[in-house]
Amino acid sequence: MNKLIYLISGIVFGLGLSLSGMIDPEKVISFLSIGTPVWNPALAFVLGSAVPVYFIFFMILRKKKHTLNGTVFNSPPIRKINKRLVVGSVIFGIGWGISGICPGPALTHLAFIDIPFVVFIATMILGFEIEKRIQT
Numbered sequence: 001m002n003k004l005i006y007l008i009s010g011i012v013f014g015l016g017l018s019l020s021g022m023i024d025p026e027k028v029i030s031f032l033s034i035g036t037p038v039w040n041p042a043l044a045f046v047l048g049s050a051v052p053v054y055f056i057f058f059m060i061l062r063k064k065k066h067t068l069n070g071t072v073f074n075s076p077p078i079r080k081i082n083k084r085l086v087v088g089s090v091i092f093g094i095g096w097g098i099s100g101i102c103p104g105p106a107l108t109h110l111a112f113i114d115i116p117f118v119v120f121i122a123t124m125i126l127g128f129e130i131e132k133r134i135q136t
Helices: 002-020 025-032 042-061 083-099 103-112 115-135
Strands: none
Touching: 002 103, 025 042, 025 083, 103 115
């Protein structure tokens, strides 16, 4: 049953990304091009509507010990901001700004077997593996 809930959640998330235009790299790049003639603020409305919905459910559910499907909440411990976090965030932001591709929308593109996105996901997984080996 849990896998069905996860599948349905993923499909709804993917549809939301598709309908909002967040899977279009050109639209994302135009959103990130603040201060230029091509700037398009449309994705700010997507973000502006998603954050309050998330916040409301987070505030309601954070006091619960179990998720809606019965599994135990596993909140990660709060960690301090350090150099690794900042460097990783900068690398992520630069990559997102250059390519216009974020991991969530890239996964949505796998449904279309879009080769550039398949390559993106493969190299993202490769990056995860390299980081894991550097850390151990």
